Amino acid sequence: xxxxxxxxxxxxxxxxxxxxxxxxxxxxxxxxxxxxxxxxxxxxxxxxxxxxxxxxxxxxxxxxxxxxxxxxxxxxxxxxxxxxxxxxxxxxxxxxxxxxxxxxxxxxxxxxxxxxxxxxxxxxxxxxxxxxxxxxxxxxxxxxxxxxxxxxxxxxxxxxxxxxxxxxxxxxxxxxxxxxxxxxxxxxxxxxxxxxxxxxxxxxxxxxxxxxxxxxxxxxxxxxxxxxxxxxxxxxxxxxxxxxxxxxxxxxxxxxxxxxxxxxxxxxxxxxxxxxxxxxxxxxxxxxxxxxxxxxxxxxxxxxxxxxxxxxxxxxx
Numbered sequence: 001x002x003x004x005x006x007x008x009x010x011x012x013x014x015x016x017x018x019x020x021x022x023x024x025x026x027x028x029x030x031x032x033x034x035x036x037x038x039x040x041x042x043x044x045x046x047x048x049x050x051x052x053x054x055x056x057x058x059x060x061x062x063x064x065x066x067x068x069x070x071x072x073x074x075x076x077x078x079x080x081x082x083x084x085x086x087x088x089x090x091x092x093x094x095x096x097x098x099x100x101x102x103x104x105x106x107x108x109x110x111x112x113x114x115x116x117x118x119x120x121x122x123x124x125x126x127x128x129x130x131x132x133x134x135x136x137x138x139x140x141x142x143x144x145x146x147x148x149x150x151x152x153x154x155x156x157x158x159x160x161x162x163x164x165x166x167x168x169x170x171x172x173x174x175x176x177x178x179x180x181x182x183x184x185x186x187x188x189x190x191x192x193x194x195x196x197x198x199x200x201x202x203x204x205x206x207x208x209x210x211x212x213x214x215x216x217x218x219x220x221x222x223x224x225x226x227x228x229x230x231x232x233x234x235x236x237x238x239x240x241x242x243x244x245x246x247x248x249x250x251x252x253x254x255x256x257x258x259x260x261x262x263x264x265x266x267x268x269x270x271x272x273x274x275x276x277x278x279x280x281x282x283x284x285x286x287x288x289x290x291x292x293x294x295x296x297x298x299x300x301x302x303x304x305x306x307x308x309x310x311x312x313x314x315x316x317x
Contacts, residue, residue: 039070040079040161044150046115046168049210053279054094054139058116061211063168065113065150067106078103078155081118086167088145096124103155118150143174143284173209175283177294178202178216178248178273185297191267194256194301201249202273202294205283212278213246220252220271229270229298243276256301272296 046063056062067079080101085094100123106113121139147167153160182201183189189198205214220240223232244250275283275292282292 040152041068041070042066042150042152042162042165043068044118044148044165044168046148046170047210048169049171049173049207051211051278052141052143052172052284053277054119054121054141055116056278057119058114059211060114063115065115065118067113067152078105079161080104080153080155081120082151082153083118083120083124083148084150085146085148092127093141093146094119094124094126094139096120098151098153099158100124101153105155140281141172143172143286146170146172173207175275175285176206177275177283177285177290177292178205180271180273180294180297183271183297183299185299187297187299188302189299191301191303194254197251197253199249199251200271204248205275209278214283215246215276215280216244216248217274217276218242218244218250218271219274220269223266223268223270223298225266229268229296233270233272233296266300267302268298268300270296270298 043066044063045066047061050057050062051059080098080103081096082098082101083094083096084092087093096119101120102123104113104117126139147169149165149167151160151164152162180200180202182199200218202216208214218240219238221229221233221236221238223229224236227235240252240254242250273294275294277283285292
C-alpha cells in the first residue's frame with residue numbers, strides 16, 4: 001500500500017530536504033572556496049618586432065599578458081608561468097619551467113601584466129652558454145624569427161590552469177647601417193671652413209627601432225704623416241667624438257688652422273658613424289665584427305686661393 005503522509009509529516013519532509021540541500025550547497029561552496037580554482041583565460045600579445053633585449057620586455061610596447069577570471073564568485077589565486085621561446089627551427093632558446101616560476105597575483109577579474117612577468121629571466125633557462133652569458137647584457141636575442149607561448153599553472157599546487165596559448169611569432173630585426181653622405185668621400189673643402197663649421201650628414205638606421213631611438217656616434221680623425229687614413233683611424237684617438245640621439249646630422253666647428261701647414265699632421269681627415277642600440281651597444285648586422293660602424297669617408301682641406309695663385313704663376317713665367 002502507498003505511504004500516505006499527513007500535512008505535518010509532509011511539511012517536516014520538505015523542511016528536511018531543504019535543510020539537506022543547504023548543507024550540500026555549503027559543502028560545495030566550501031570546497032570551491034578551498035580549491036579556489038576559477039576558470040582562467042589568458043591572452044598573450046607580442047609586438048611583431050620587439051626589442052632584442054629580453055630585459056626590455058617590461059615595457060608595454062613589447063607586449064602584454066591579460067589574465068581573465070571567468071564565472072561569478074570565483075576566488076582568484078596566484079598563478080605560475082610556463083614559458084617557451086623557440087627559434088625558426090623549433091629549437092628551444094629560452095624556457096621558464098613552472099616549478100621555477102615565482103607565483104604572481106593579479107587584481108580584479110582582468111589583470112594585464114608585462115612580458116617580463118612571464119619571462120622571469122632570473123629564474124629561467126637559456127639554451128646555450130652564449131645566451132646565458134648574455135643575461136648580464138639583458139638576454140639579447142640574435143636577429144631572426146622566433147615564437148613564444150605560455151601556459152598558466154596554479155600558484156600553490158602543481159596543476160595547470162590553462163592550455164598552452166597559440167604560439168606568437170615575432171622578429172628580431174637585422175639592420176642596415178647608415179651610409180655616410182656629407183662631406184662626400186674624397187671631398188676637398190675650402191681651408192677657411194676649418195675655422196668655421198662643417199655639416200655632416202648620413203642616412204638613418206633601417207628599419208627603425210621599435211620603441212627606441214638609435215644613437216649615432218660620429219668620430220673624426222686627422223690623418224698623421226706617413227699613415228693611411230685607415231691606419232690613423234685604428235691607431236689614434238679621434239679629434240671629435242660625439243653621441244647624437246635620433247638625429248642624422250652634426251655641425252662640427254673644428255677651429256683648425258689649415259692655411260699654414262702643420263708638420264705634425266696633414267690636411268686629410270677620415271670620419272665614420274657607429275650606430276648604438278637602446279642599451280648603448282653596437283647594432284648587430286650579419287657581420288658582427290663590423291661593430292655597428294659604417295664605411296668611413298675621407299675629406300681634406302685645400303687652400304684653393306693658394307692653389308689658384310700657384311697655377312696663375314706657372315701659367316705666366
